[in-house]
Amino acid sequence: MANILLTEKCVRSCPYCFAKKHMDLSDDSTFLSWEDLIYIIDLFDIQGTKHISFLGGEPTLHPEYVDFVLYSAARNFHSTTFTSGIMSVKKLEEAVKTFKKIPSESFNFVCNLNHPDLSSKEETEKIEKFLTEFGQQTTLSFNIFDIDFTMEYLFDYIERFNLQRHIRMGLAHPVV
Numbered sequence: 001m002a003n004i005l006l007t008e009k010c011v012r013s014c015p016y017c018f019a020k021k022h023m024d025l026s027d028d029s030t031f032l033s034w035e036d037l038i039y040i041i042d043l044f045d046i047q048g049t050k051h052i053s054f055l056g057g058e059p060t061l062h063p064e065y066v067d068f069v070l071y072s073a074a075r076n077f078h079s080t081t082f083t084s085g086i087m088s089v090k091k092l093e094e095a096v097k098t099f100k101k102i103p104s105e106s107f108n109f110v111c112n113l114n115h116p117d118l119s120s121k122e123e124t125e126k127i128e129k130f131l132t133e134f135g136q137q138t139t140l141s142f143n144i145f146d147i148d149f150t151m152e153y154l155f156d157y158i159e160r161f162n163l164q165r166h167i168r169m170g171l172a173h174p175v176v
């Protein structure tokens with residue numbers, strides 16, 4: 001599987017983020033171009049790899065994100081988007097409308113869900129709207145970055161939004 005970084009920009013500032021240094025320096029010029037996306041997909045097509053992942057920062061911030069998913073599906077690639085689930089109303093509406101045009105098996109999401117205490121009310125509302133729309137195609141991701149942590153809220157989300165019954169675990173450790 002190929003990981004493709006769409007942007008270094010992000011909507012959050014997670015305490016364990018390994019990309020923070022880059023995000024602070026990023027600007028619009030760091031958005032992946034169409035030419036580069038097509039080059040990468042051509043390359044993996046030749047190699048027979050048919051699964052790509054869109055990462056960031058927050059990949060859905062890329063202005064062409066929705067079209068990138070559409071394009072990869074048209075090339076018979078399965079795309080996984082690693083997201084915080086925090087999208088603008090406009091971007092979410094665009095994704096809901098557009099992704100109806102492609103088979104549901106051609107894309108899915110991994111949502112990195114922080115503890116609700118780390119999110120504002122507005123962020124939580126956006127995440128829940130995203131999960132309402134795409135819950136059945138979403139797997140949660142959780143990062144352990146502290147000795148004292150709880151995961152109970154993840155199970156609540158899985159039940160409430162009918163998410164995939166699978167949790168992707170990450171372990172963040174201090175940079176020496």
Ligand code: SF4
Pocket residue numbers: 010011012013014016017018019020056057058084112
């Ligand atoms: S969502 Fe990901 S890229 Fe954004 S701040 Fe959190 S860990 Fe970093």
